Amino acid sequence: MLAGIRSFSKSIFAKIILGVIAISFVGWGLNASMLNLGTSRQVAEIGSQNISPAELDRAFQRSIQNMRSVFGPNFDRQQAIQMGLLNNTVQNLVSQKILRENAKEMGIGISNEKVRDTIFASPGFQNETTGQFDRERFLQALYSSGYTEPEFIEGVRGDMMGQQVVGSLAGAVNAPDVMAQQIAAYRNEQRGGSFFALNPSEFDNIETPDDATLRKYHEDNAPQFTAPESRTVTLVTLSATDLAANMDVTEDEINEAYNHRLPEFQTPEKRVVEQILFAPNEKESAQEAYKALQNGADFMTVATEDAGMDPSIVKLGEFTADNILPDLRDATFGLEEGAFSEPVETALGWHIIRVTAITPERTETLDQVRNEVEEGVKQFKAEDAIYDLAARLDDELGAGTPLEEAANAVGAKTYKLNDVVRGEGLDVGIADSAEINAMIFELDKGEDSFLEETSTGVRYVARVDEVTPAALRPFEEVRDDVVAAWKADERNRLMLEKADQLAASINDQNADIASLATSENAEVTESGLTKRTGQGLADGVSPAVAAALFTLDEGKAKAIQSGENVLVLKLDEIKAATIAEGDADPVVTELKQALNEDILAQYLDYLQDEISVSVNNSVINGLYPQTAAN
Incomplete structure (x- = not known):
């Protein structure tokens, strides 16, 4: 059984979109006939398509980031290469391109509207309140996953094209019932x-x-x-948190920020609500209950005896105008404390609302939140300034300025770190030290990192000054x-x-x-x-x-x-397990999926002969020295 085909739940886009299928064939190797060590600067050429070094590098970095969720933040590039992740990344990209090339040759196209509708329908991109597509959430998800917007959109389009081919192959197979029942019996013993x-x-x-x-x-x-390998490191950091402490803030800036953030400091009016609910066809019963309440009947008694409600359902809890059922908003927020409404019709039936408590709207004054607002302005100005400082630091380093001098020129912090051990942080109170530690152990002695950025926005450059190899401690x-x-x-x-x-x-x-x-x-x-x-x-x-x-x-x-x-x-x-009707259905589904994967793998073998594929190991070796996709 070839295990190289992955469903979209494991594809590059599945982290964000559900409903589009991408297949990654990682079980087949890149054979000798597919290698091309010519003058091309592309990683691979697949029919009319190619894989650029930048595309491979972004995909490889995404793969490493995904593996860090399994192995922790210290999982680095070298470990990824040793585990074959680079090879798999190349093969995944080639597989996706082969399917897309095949779809193009078959005349399969996906319109912009279909791609847009697919993206818009993804729950991960929808506003939790409105249920509508939220562009800010979309862009943030892409940023977090390492995609540019055009790259992501074309990736979705390509996956949808490939799925047109995949869908035509999968689905015609059936799993033997006897086999499925035996497997189910084995599992359920x-x-x-x-x-x-x-x-x-x-x-x-x-x-x-x-x-x-x-x-x-x-x-x-x-x-x-054995004492682990340790390193002596020079580390330079730029962080908005460090810069914020020295930022000057004017009164006008504080006032402007307060007014801009005013909704944050406003607590809307809240009301504790109870209801009596009758079915949609019980309007008369609701009106009779309302009359009884007007005549002094107890609200809970009417709810439990006349409407047959459980007391726990009568008490709805506390609501603002924004989070109560819209059809009940006017009735609820038009009542005085302790009052009840006339019957109100909604799709659920007929409601009689009672407001038992009201918490008035409250706005915190500038004096009450001054420190918070001022710190926010400082942080905002620091985050704005850090882009220019990071660019200046990068320019200084690019011009050959020694690391320490470049740091002084832009006001960055410099640390001298001794005995840094892989996976043990940095012990100097630096934010995101685990990420920085992982980068330090990707460097050789005397090597500087590029200007890097951690997940929380700390910019840094690390240089390995000394490396003390791992050694057995004396007995x-x-x-x-x-x-x-x-x-x-x-x-x-x-x-x-x-x-x-x-x-x-x-x-x-x-x-x-x-x-x-x-x-x-x-x-x-x-x-x-x-x-x-x-x-x-x-x-x-x-x-x-x-x-x-x-x-x-x-x-x-x-x-x-x-x-x-x-x-x-x-x-x-x-x-022993007793297999009733339906107990083996999950096994049948798994067997069908496995059989479909075999069919798809065989189809990929066929496509390799039909579509020209060449992989340039010299380019891959240039990107990742002393490694190759084998």
Whole structure:
């Protein structure tokens, strides 16, 4: 089964738009016939299309950023290349271009209106209040994802064209029912067992071995006692937060900012609302209830007895004029506190509204929020000024000015950082230090970074002055750590050995697990009936227990490691799955998808022979030295 085809949920545009399909074929390699080491400066040429170095670099940076959500902010370019992410990025781009080229040859086109409608319909670009397309949200999403607007629009168009081809191939296959039922039965089988944990304190009396043993342990487990690579770094930063403290602000600027931000300092009138609701065909009942209220009837009594409402539904809560049902707005905000309305018709039925409390509108004065407004003006001016300062710093560096002198020329902060270790921040109170740390470890000794910008807008340049390679710490320096680690391993070995003996007594001598637990001063815990996924495990039971239960025969036991605990686990019950109608449907869907992926992969093989594809490794090597898409 070829696993190279990804649904749009994993494509480059799926992070933002749902509903358009993009296919990424990352399972096939770039064979020798596809390599072209000529004079072209394009990364690849696919029929009438090409992949430029800039397009590859942007796509690769997006891939790295996505991986950082999995591996953390210290995941860097070199790690990405070592994991094959660069190769996959090239292949993804080539695959997308092949499908689009095929769609063009077939005469498939997507109009501007269809592309626009697709983008406008994306929930990620819609205002949460109005449900309408919000251009600011759209541009912010593109910025965060590393796309230009034209690039994104054409990407959506290309994906829609490719989907026209994909849709014509997928969907005609059927998965065998017998296979689907067998897989469903396998997945839905349940098992239950019982276990107890050995007491670690009973294995504390472990004597310290001789130095020869410890030295061998020190050598055999060298990574555990190795000092990580460290770096001495010069770091220059420009941040709006630092600049803001020295910004001058006039009274006119404060007044202007206050007036501009006035809605932020206004709290609209709020009203606590209750309602009696009758169905749309119960107008007369609503009018009778209104008369009863006029005659002094209790509002809650009428709601519960005449309208049959639950008391919790009567109390609607607190509303402003903007967030109450529009058809009820006038009635609600025209009432005095404690008053109730005549019946009001909406699509839900007939409402009688009562206002039980009113919180008047309130506006904070400039004096009350002066500090906040002033700080906001300073921050705004600083953010405006930092663009010019960053450009000046870039110009200075481009002209060959030493880093420290360039920093002084624009008023940037300079830090001398010693013993910087990968993934451990910078320890000097610098914002976004994890991002900067990751960049530092992409540099070689003596190399300056470009002028970079962190996710919160801090501009910085880093230079690696010294690199201290990772090295095994001398045994004498870490002897205490070696002793502690050896004892911990020895304790765990002895516990597993004891647990194996106890499990063997169950398997070979039919020993009772409860009696064994009592002899070990432990308590038996029931796992609960669980599936292979761990679904059904009792609270607090490790998923390792579920995995182990499905390796045992009924009535048998084994020793397992669960975190720092060592358990004796026995399988007590096997409950075969009963497959009812519809239970195998999810499996059928998965099998059909897998079969469709095979068909699409074969179609891609066909397209490789029909559409000219060349990949220029020399250009890729120039972008990322000593790497290649293989």
